[in-house]
Amino acid sequence: MSHVNRRLRKEKIAKILMQLSGISITASLFLIVGIILYKGLPYLSWEMISQTPQGGFYIGKSGGILNAILGSLYLASISTALASIIGIPIAIYLNMYVKNGSFFARSVKLLFDVLFGIPSIVYGAIAFSIMIWLGIRASLLGGVITITLLTIPIVVRTIDELLKTIPVDLKNVTVSLGATRWETAKILLRYIKPGIFTALLLAFGRAIGDVAGVLLTTGFSDNLPKYIDEPAATLPLAIFFQLSSPIPEVQGRAYASALVLTFIILFIVICTHILASKQKKHKI
Amino acid sequence: MNIRLIKDSIIQKVSALLLLLALSVVLLIVFGLGSKSLPLLQDQSIWDILSQSVWSPLKGDFGFLPFIMGTVWVTLISLCIAVPLCILASVYLVEYASARLRNFVLPLMNVLAAIPPVLYGVWGVLFVVPIVGGWVAPLFGLSVTGYSVFSGGIVLAVMIFPIMISIMVEVLQTIPQDLKFASLSLGATKWETIQKVILKKAKPGIIAAIVLAISRAFGETIAVLMVCGNIPQVPKSLFDAGYPIPALIANNFGEMMSIPLYDSALMFAALLLFVIIFGFNLISRLILNRLEDKI
Numbered sequence: 001m002s003h004v005n006r007r008l009r010k011e012k013i014a015k016i017l018m019q020l021s022g023i024s025i026t027a028s029l030f031l032i033v034g035i036i037l038y039k040g041l042p043y044l045s046w047e048m049i050s051q052t053p054q055g056g057f058y059i060g061k062s063g064g065i066l067n068a069i070l071g072s073l074y075l076a077s078i079s080t081a082l083a084s085i086i087g088i089p090i091a092i093y094l095n096m097y098v099k100n101g102s103f104f105a106r107s108v109k110l111l112f113d114v115l116f117g118i119p120s121i122v123y124g125a126i127a128f129s130i131m132i133w134l135g136i137r138a139s140l141l142g143g144v145i146t147i148t149l150l151t152i153p154i155v156v157r158t159i160d161e162l163l164k165t166i167p168v169d170l171k172n173v174t175v176s177l178g179a180t181r182w183e184t185a186k187i188l189l190r191y192i193k194p195g196i197f198t199a200l201l202l203a204f205g206r207a208i209g210d211v212a213g214v215l216l217t218t219g220f221s222d223n224l225p226k227y228i229d230e231p232a233a234t235l236p237l238a239i240f241f242q243l244s245s246p247i248p249e250v251q252g253r254a255y256a257s258a259l260v261l262t263f264i265i266l267f268i269v270i271c272t273h274i275l276a277s278k279q280k281k282h283k284i
Numbered sequence: 285m286n287i288r289l290i291k292d293s294i295i296q297k298v299s300a301l302l303l304l305l306a307l308s309v310v311l312l313i314v315f316g317l318g319s320k321s322l323p324l325l326q327d328q329s330i331w332d333i334l335s336q337s338v339w340s341p342l343k344g345d346f347g348f349l350p351f352i353m354g355t356v357w358v359t360l361i362s363l364c365i366a367v368p369l370c371i372l373a374s375v376y377l378v379e380y381a382s383a384r385l386r387n388f389v390l391p392l393m394n395v396l397a398a399i400p401p402v403l404y405g406v407w408g409v410l411f412v413v414p415i416v417g418g419w420v421a422p423l424f425g426l427s428v429t430g431y432s433v434f435s436g437g438i439v440l441a442v443m444i445f446p447i448m449i450s451i452m453v454e455v456l457q458t459i460p461q462d463l464k465f466a467s468l469s470l471g472a473t474k475w476e477t478i479q480k481v482i483l484k485k486a487k488p489g490i491i492a493a494i495v496l497a498i499s500r501a502f503g504e505t506i507a508v509l510m511v512c513g514n515i516p517q518v519p520k521s522l523f524d525a526g527y528p529i530p531a532l533i534a535n536n537f538g539e540m541m542s543i544p545l546y547d548s549a550l551m552f553a554a555l556l557l558f559v560i561i562f563g564f565n566l567i568s569r570l571i572l573n574r575l576e577d578k579i
Contacts, residue, residue: 008473011474011476014478015376015475018372018375018376019376021369021373022377028442032399035406036407039406086306087306089295089302090299092295092299093296093300093302097296097300110566110573111310112306113569114562114566115310119504119505119530120503121503122503125550126313126554129317129551130316180288182296205400208400209399209400209402209403211401211402212401212505212506212530216534236400239406240402243405243510265398265399269394273394
């Protein structure tokens, strides 16, 4: 009998351990968001998000982070737009024009999966050396190119997964009515519309949060981004550069930037969640 | 009628071209980084570069050992923390938790995955580093700043939680119910079933998840750079500062142009990262794809 008791005790201990690990993993998320809220909220004001930094980079005490907010939004939206222009046709091609399940389609998908995992610093390094080779200096353009390369695999793989969830019947019915492959693809795209927005939001989130890629290619500037061939500030870099400043006001700008970035990311996540549940309801 | 067919074939050609363009990025990376790192490889043998521990670009010494060891230390620490936690938590989510709890926790993992690396870095600097420096290290009788491979490992562990949990949960959900019931009906407790049946069956998937997490940890740049201390030495203890490979590239790209072979060394570092991560990713994706086919 004691033997059984020991086994049951083991079961109890294991269960408690599992609960503890689940709690600590979930708690880490709240810790991160909590710390950023706690540090950032006191510095968040209208001046902070409506002005550019004044009095010189790294030492200037007044002003805000408008340059970084705008820079990040420009960079992320242009890159996401470019990535979707390139990525969506690729996903359609892989599903409509190539024989499904063929060796070619499978290996291309595998390659995109692998590319998805390549860290942005590698993209940054290669883009940096190409820019030197072409004689382009660090600029918004360089950042856009790097981030576009980074986000294409996300768009391709997410949309490919979505296209896979469409019932084959829908495709067969459309084709049997005499539609060409492109016309069928248009129907299918309409079917997964909420999902496409999800893919774009994911890409946007990755684009706006990336540091290593833009560190090497985009540079930094205290001015508002006006031209595409000039360096531009981004939120992650504003955090990275100003966090180590000895001046509390400059550090405060880093905290405020972190907070704004967190809000943007949370907004994106909530939107994708809503869109994903919409897509589910859509299913036949 | 003709116009529709022409449109169709134009789209086909354009998207095939886009696909080629997107895939040529791989070649671009390999050949670009490869040709850039050739000067260094011609100057010194690859074995010397990888095994020497002296890093002083001004004298022409490019020993990568401190950076390789820095990356290995940070990655191992993060795995030691994250692997047991994630396996236990995902088993709990699949086998014990109610659907409500699962639907609450899994979206939170998506939030964790979406948080940009730099915010993890901020968290590391404001929270992990002071705790390691002020509480953990004094326990061992050390007084250090807290900027160490240990802090880097903790931050990385949190960063790889979401990728591990989401894959492990998916893998565990594919284990056939029959196997569980067979084991339970033989009188095994739930925990014994988990240990001896479920985890055994899920082993390839769990390994794939871990390998994928390793490659994520290898390439992580900014968060680690912010908390690791960045001193080019081979770390000897948990509380020594380290200098992982990605941090090396990010920190020095600005000055690399003025010193001979420096740019070549940094591009070699990027190539090294690319090759290792490409390999690891390929392995884990192949395992996962095979598992998916079986179902």
